[in-house]
Amino acid sequence: xxxxxxxxxxxxxxxxxxxxxxxxxxxxxxxxxxxxxxxxxxxxxxxxxxxxxxxxxxxxxxxxxxxxxxxxxxxxxxxxxxxxxxxxxxxxxxxxxxxxxxxxxxxxxxxxxxxxxxxxxxxxxxxxxxxxxxxxxxxxxxxxxxxxxxxxxxxxxxxxxxxxxxxxxxxxxxxxxxxxxxxxxxxxxxxxxxxxxxxxxxxxxxxxxxxxxxxxxxxxxxxxxxxxxxxxxxxxxxxxxxxxxxxxxxxxxxxxxxxxxxxxxxxxxxxxxxxxxxxxxxxxxxxxxxxxxxxxxxxxxxxxxxxxxxxxxxxxxxxxxxxxxxxxxxxxxxxxxxxxxxxxxxxxxxxxxxxxxxxxxxxxxxxxxxxxxxxxxxxxxxxxxxxxxxxxxxxxxxxxxxxxxxxxxxxxxxxxxxxxxxxxxxxxxxxxxxxxxxxxxxxxxxxxxxxxxxxxxxxxxxxxxxxxxxxxxxxxxxxxxxxxxxxxxxxxxxxxxxxxx
Amino acid sequence: xxxxxxxxxxxxxxxxxxxxxxxxxxxxxxxxxxxxxxxxxxxxxxxxxxxxxxxxxxxxxxxxxxxxxxxxxxxxxxxxxxxxxxxxxxxxxxxxxxxxxxxxxxxxxxxxxxxxxxxxxxxxxxxxxxxxxxxxxxxxxxxxxxxxxxxxxxxx
Numbered sequence: 001x002x003x004x005x006x007x008x009x010x011x012x013x014x015x016x017x018x019x020x021x022x023x024x025x026x027x028x029x030x031x032x033x034x035x036x037x038x039x040x041x042x043x044x045x046x047x048x049x050x051x052x053x054x055x056x057x058x059x060x061x062x063x064x065x066x067x068x069x070x071x072x073x074x075x076x077x078x079x080x081x082x083x084x085x086x087x088x089x090x091x092x093x094x095x096x097x098x099x100x101x102x103x104x105x106x107x108x109x110x111x112x113x114x115x116x117x118x119x120x121x122x123x124x125x126x127x128x129x130x131x132x133x134x135x136x137x138x139x140x141x142x143x144x145x146x147x148x149x150x151x152x153x154x155x156x157x158x159x160x161x162x163x164x165x166x167x168x169x170x171x172x173x174x175x176x177x178x179x180x181x182x183x184x185x186x187x188x189x190x191x192x193x194x195x196x197x198x199x200x201x202x203x204x205x206x207x208x209x210x211x212x213x214x215x216x217x218x219x220x221x222x223x224x225x226x227x228x229x230x231x232x233x234x235x236x237x238x239x240x241x242x243x244x245x246x247x248x249x250x251x252x253x254x255x256x257x258x259x260x261x262x263x264x265x266x267x268x269x270x271x272x273x274x275x276x277x278x279x280x281x282x283x284x285x286x287x288x289x290x291x292x293x294x295x296x297x298x299x300x301x302x303x304x305x306x307x308x309x310x311x312x313x314x315x316x317x318x319x320x321x322x323x324x325x326x327x328x329x330x331x332x333x334x335x336x337x338x339x340x341x342x343x344x345x346x347x348x349x350x351x352x353x354x355x356x357x358x359x360x361x362x363x364x365x366x367x368x369x370x371x372x373x374x375x376x377x378x379x380x381x382x383x384x385x386x387x388x389x390x391x392x393x394x395x396x397x398x399x400x401x402x403x404x405x406x407x408x409x410x411x412x413x414x415x416x417x418x419x420x421x422x423x424x425x426x427x428x429x430x431x432x433x434x435x436x437x438x439x440x441x442x443x444x445x446x447x448x449x450x451x452x453x454x455x456x457x458x459x460x461x462x463x464x465x466x467x468x469x470x471x472x473x474x475x476x477x478x479x480x481x482x483x484x485x486x487x488x489x490x491x492x493x494x495x496x497x498x499x500x501x
Numbered sequence: 502x503x504x505x506x507x508x509x510x511x512x513x514x515x516x517x518x519x520x521x522x523x524x525x526x527x528x529x530x531x532x533x534x535x536x537x538x539x540x541x542x543x544x545x546x547x548x549x550x551x552x553x554x555x556x557x558x559x560x561x562x563x564x565x566x567x568x569x570x571x572x573x574x575x576x577x578x579x580x581x582x583x584x585x586x587x588x589x590x591x592x593x594x595x596x597x598x599x600x601x602x603x604x605x606x607x608x609x610x611x612x613x614x615x616x617x618x619x620x621x622x623x624x625x626x627x628x629x630x631x632x633x634x635x636x637x638x639x640x641x642x643x644x645x646x647x648x649x650x651x652x653x654x655x656x657x
Contacts, residue, residue, distance in 0.1 A: 048637075048643070051643055052642060164566065166559045167507075167559065169555045170511070170514055170552070170555045170556055170559065173518070173548060173551045173552045174514075176548050176551075177521055177552065180544065180545050180548060184541035186541075187531060187534065187541050189528065189530060189531075189541040191525075191528050191541060191542075192521075192545070219580055222579055222583060222614070223575050223576055223577070223580045224574075224575065224576070225576050225579075226574050226575070226576055393616070394614070395615055395616040396611060396621075396625060398583070398610070398614060399606070399607050399610030399611055399614070400607070400625075402583070402587060402606075402610065403603060403606065403607055406587065406590065406591070406594075407603070407637075410599070411637065411643050414595065414646055416591050416592060416594070416595055419591030419594070423591065427584060432510070434568075434570050435507050435510060435570065436568050437510070453544040456539070456543075456544060457544075460538045460543075461538055461539055464538060465538030465539070
């Protein structure tokens with residue numbers, strides 16, 4: 001491991017990579033801060049830029065964008081009560097009341113320190129957990145991978161659907177259907193191309209991400225610009241107050257941060273869960289742990305209530321790298337985008353990544369520490385200035401998002417068809433989003449589609465067409481049992497909620 | 502009569518899945534692969550049935566969390582205009598070139614979204630695209646085809 005850490009440090013500490021972490025954190029913070037634009041959009045917009053770099057540098061840039069965007073999201077939660085990303089919704093519960101009391105600077109400082117501590121602690125957990133899990137996952141076979149993918153897709157559908165599990169499952173199937181367009185990987189037979197040569201190689205992953213996130217996000221913002229419910233009440237962006245944290249507040253944070261980082265990391269590792277659930281769970285847990293006097297302050301500007309979700313959502317970001325780096329199966333929509341980008345570089349993440357490409361594996365982990373320090377340095381003194389970006393008029397913001405999306409596709413293919421296809425998918429995605437059909441399950445399914453078919457093919461061929469492979473091995477059966485439990489739990493929760501109402 | 506749009510979407514998805522399933526059965530496979538445990542049409546067929554199953558369930562089961570969209574507050578006109586501008590942009594980018602079409606796309610989008618600060622609109626279109634083009638083409642070495650700039654001798 002020491003050797004790996006040294007390899008990682010050597011790669012991550014090159015001038016170019018430090019610059020990439022800084023740029024990633026900076027742009028991530030800015031994009032994540034804009035309400036409606038989350039880490040997936042931020043990373044999608046960065047993909048064309050990464051084409052010019054080697055895989056390690058490209059991934060370091062994207063990782064920087066990821067945690068920058070999560071941190072940026074908390075700024076708009078605190079100042080506008082309009083979370084930039086779902087993972088920072090819980091931040092607004094106590095961050096926004098604090099800002100309304102004239103303590104916006106303090107709230108932003110607590111968020112910055114909590115994010116830093118959560119991110120750094122979870123990077124340490126990742127350092128120890130990822131190599132061990134990689135070794136374990138070497139024993140995984142095709143049926144286990146197939147079952148894991150079913151688990152990942154079911155879990156993301158259950159957790160990201162806000163009570164709309166069937167809608168999320170429909171999006172999963174749609175993502176898999178989109179992934180099936182083009183040549184079959186083994187026989188080269190074309191499927192669903194309708195004799196269109198442009199579809200022979202399948203639909204580009206970047207195209208689907210740009211269409212369903214960046215472009216449809218921009219269209220949704222325009223579509224809803226007159227919606228009175230989306231108008232945010234403004235806290236003054238010029239007078240944020242002091243950013244100093246006193247001794248009493250520090251003591252509260254010292255207790256909150258370690259426990260929230262553990263829960264955030266563990267939830268982040270679980271497929272499909274991610275920063276949103278981590279932050280809500282950490283908030284709920286903290287509320288139950290603190291004394292009655294402190295409990296009363298929750299929702300009215302509590303330091304614990306702000307620190308807990310901020311620590312947990314950053315810890316979950318590092319946690320979500322674990323399944324991607326060790327199993328090659330992304331646990332969240334954002335890491336699915338990163339996995340797609342890695343495949344674009346010709347790198348196959350999985351249990352062998354840390355042996356075949358140690359510089360990528362270790363440099364990502366090492367760059368997380370550097371990224372956290374940079375985020376803190378960047379955010380604490382610059383917050384009053386960065387916060388003014390929230391005042392950028394949408395008249396400029398929207399065309400620029402569309403411009404980056406279309407350019408991203410254009411530089412990949414120099415093809416009008418891809419631009420039309422992207423616009424088409426974006427229009428459909430915008431319409432679906434209006435009716436609460438979640439997009440992260442679609443992206444995860446699209447990324448996993450090829451791998452899933454490949455593993456099902458191997459499993460069925462090895463078992464001579466019998467589906468017994470699903471329960472032949474104890475590991476496969478356990479994974480499938482977990483999937484069934486998630487579905488049962490979700491159905492029970494929905495029925496219980498209905499009975500209560 | 503109120504029509505639940507989510508149900509309509511589910512119905513459309515059901516029809517789409519049926520069409521997908523029909524097309525999946527039409528996929529031509531090699532003769533020796535026809536009876537193999539797995540061939541090019543196996544996975545799509547499962548997907549087609551999965552699509553029918555989930556959309557069918559959504560259609561049949563009651564929908565207590567009906568989503569009500571306030572269509573009156575939605576800005577359809579500007580959204581459609583933006584989509585049309587994007588389509589025109591896609592249709593002209595190869596023939597005219599990246600610089601001119603992208604700059605005009607940005608300038609016209611700002612205009613149709615209600616912006617009238619001409620200097621800022623200009624700065625955030627033509628010089629902005631030129632700088633971005635320099636970053637991609639000049640610094641990152643990503644090729645950008647531009648017949649317009651080539652015809653006036655700016656680009657090689």
